[in-house]
Amino acid sequence: MKAVVQERALPIDDPASLSDMNVPAPGQPTGHDLLVRVLAVSVNPVDAKQRRAPRTDEAPPRILGFDASGVVEAVGPDVTAFAPGDEVYYAGDVTRPGCNAQWQLVDARVVGRKPTTLDFADAAALPLTTLTAWELLFDRMCLRFDDSRHRGQVLLVIGGAGGVGSMAIQLGRHAGFTVVATASRPASADWCRAMGAHHVIDHRQPLPPQLQALGIAAVDAALNLADTDAYWEVLGELLAPQGRVGLIVEPRGPLRIGDPYKAKCISIHWEFMFARARFGTADLIEQHRILNRVASLVDAGELRSTAHTALGTINAANLREAHRQLESGSVIGKLTLAGWD
Ligand SMILES: NC(=O)c1ccc[n+]([C@@H]2O[C@H](COP(=O)([O-])OP(=O)(O)OC[C@H]3O[C@@H](n4cnc5c(N)ncnc54)[C@H](OP(=O)(O)O)[C@@H]3O)[C@@H](O)[C@H]2O)c1
Known part of the structure; x- marks a missing residue:
């Protein structure tokens, strides 16, 4: 063959x-x-x-x-x-x-x-990216696909236009979240909107002021689909108390899992699609x-x-x-x- x-x-x-x-x-x-x-x-x-x-x-x-x-x-x-x-x-x-x-x-x-x-x-x-996004959101982070409890909650998707992000945006929106995706180019930002993102911000610029400009003080859940180390600190800052962070990319070095993660009781969830x-x-x-x-x-x-x-x-x-x-x-x-x- x-x-x-x-x-x-x-x-x-x-x-x-x-x-x-x-x-x-x-x-x-x-x-x-x-x-x-x-x-x-x-x-x-x-x-x-x-x-x-x-x-x-x-x-x-x-x-x-x-x-x-x-x-x-x-x-x-x-x-x-x-x-x-x-x-x-x-x-x-x-x-x-x-x-x-x-x-x-x-x-x-x-x-x-x-x-x-x-x-x-x-x-x-x-298949691969859908299984990743689905398992991360619903099996690992224990979010709900089919009920109304996430209405009004904010899901931040870092790397929204990638393969995993494209499905995570759709699933997050279906689950009732207000979805904020990140993209750094006009074409990738347009694609995030086509996938259903309510808002798109630029991951090449500082994230907190862009969220504040949208009237969002904190996010309830965040998916870091691009670079675990690079967004670790800012996600600790942005996540609400008792928020959840989902990870899929191997970090380059050790992550500091204490405050603000500990003080806010932020839960950390790993997904590996082939596990x-x-x-x-x-x-x-x-x-x-x-x-x-x-x-x-x-x-x-x-x-x-x-x-x-x-x-x-x-x-x-x-x-x-x-x-x-x-x-x-x-x-x-x-x-x-x-x-x-
Ligand atoms: N653990 C698992 O089970 C699992 C499963 C699937 C994938 N992964 C891993 O997850 C990562 C993403 O996979 P993918 O298939 O979604 O990749 P992909 O389709 O190649 O992602 C490309 C997108 O990433 C965005 N991007 C590039 N650099 C970025 C940065 N520094 N910050 C934020 N976004 C950035 C780009 O957006 P812009 O052009 O707008 O910048 C681009 O649209 C890869 O490392 C992959 O190996 C893990």
């Missing part, structure tokens, strides 16, 4: 950083696995981080890619939720071969049915449930795809371009690739 592989950890401007290769197709699925024919993929910062991670010279070529949509071709004996022919979307498991290949084995418990109203590319844009799959947690099937619920919300018109730019078919040159754009830190929404040459 065709696949795009990484053989060595190389900078993205090196043509050998990602290569087209014919590799053996995976065998028949066992256990909870599905065999999926991959039709579209999206690309995330984790792909670039994995590509840059040091490798031994003996390590076999690695297939990256952790956002896909496609069609089920075969199911393992323990699969009950899917049958051959079903259209699906999923992020998968960072510890297994990824989706930049024509066929992939993936555990059915982290797979959802694809929204019927989206094409394969627009569906592939969603359930990596540790095989007993509630692994929650990702199947979240993706199915999100598919229903998309089909009902309550959430929208975050796809922004289509980069062509799935091949090494187009994936290198996707990595290059992601490494620039200026991607808006999601980059997608669909079909095979």
